[in-house]
Amino acid sequence: MVEFTKVDGKDKGDIRIFALSTCMWCKKTKKFFKDNNIAYSYVDVDLLSGDELNECLTEQLKYTGEETYPLIAIGEDDYILGYNKERLDELIGE
Numbered sequence: 001m002v003e004f005t006k007v008d009g010k011d012k013g014d015i016r017i018f019a020l021s022t023c024m025w026c027k028k029t030k031k032f033f034k035d036n037n038i039a040y041s042y043v044d045v046d047l048l049s050g051d052e053l054n055e056c057l058t059e060q061l062k063y064t065g066e067e068t069y070p071l072i073a074i075g076e077d078d079y080i081l082g083y084n085k086e087r088l089d090e091l092i093g094e
Contacts, residue, residue, distance in 0.1 A: 002048070002056045004041035007034065012092055017042040018060045018071040025083040026070040032085075036092055045069070 004016055007030075015033070019026035021044040033040045048056055060071055063079040072080040072088075080087045 002043055002052055002059065004043045006041045007039060009033065009037040009039040012038050014073075014075050015040040015091075016073045018056070018069065018073065019044050020046045020069045022046065023069050029070045029072065029083050029088070032083075032088055038092055 015038065017026070017029060017033075017040060019030065019042055026044075030040075030042060043056060045053070045056055045060070057067065060067065060073075063071060063073055064081055068081055070083060072091075074080070074091065080091070
């Protein structure tokens with residue numbers, strides 16, 4: 001099972017970020033959640049290998065069918081692809 005790093009904050013549902021450790025937009029997305037004190041979990045996909053990487057990519061692809069970062073998964077059925085400030089603001093109720 002892929003280990004996501006949890007970040008504490010206000011609960012706005014099950015928010016998971018599939019990110020790359022070197023991606024500017026991924027870092028900006030994590031900062032957005034931190035600055036707004038929203039709880040989320042994340043995984044830096046580029047730091048995974050072997051079975052863990054394959055499992056993570058399989059899970060990620062079920063949302064969009066493509067490997068694009070960041071992918072913000074919201075629950076089991078919804079997602080935000082890329083850094084989309086308008087959608088992120090809607091998600092947190094701003």
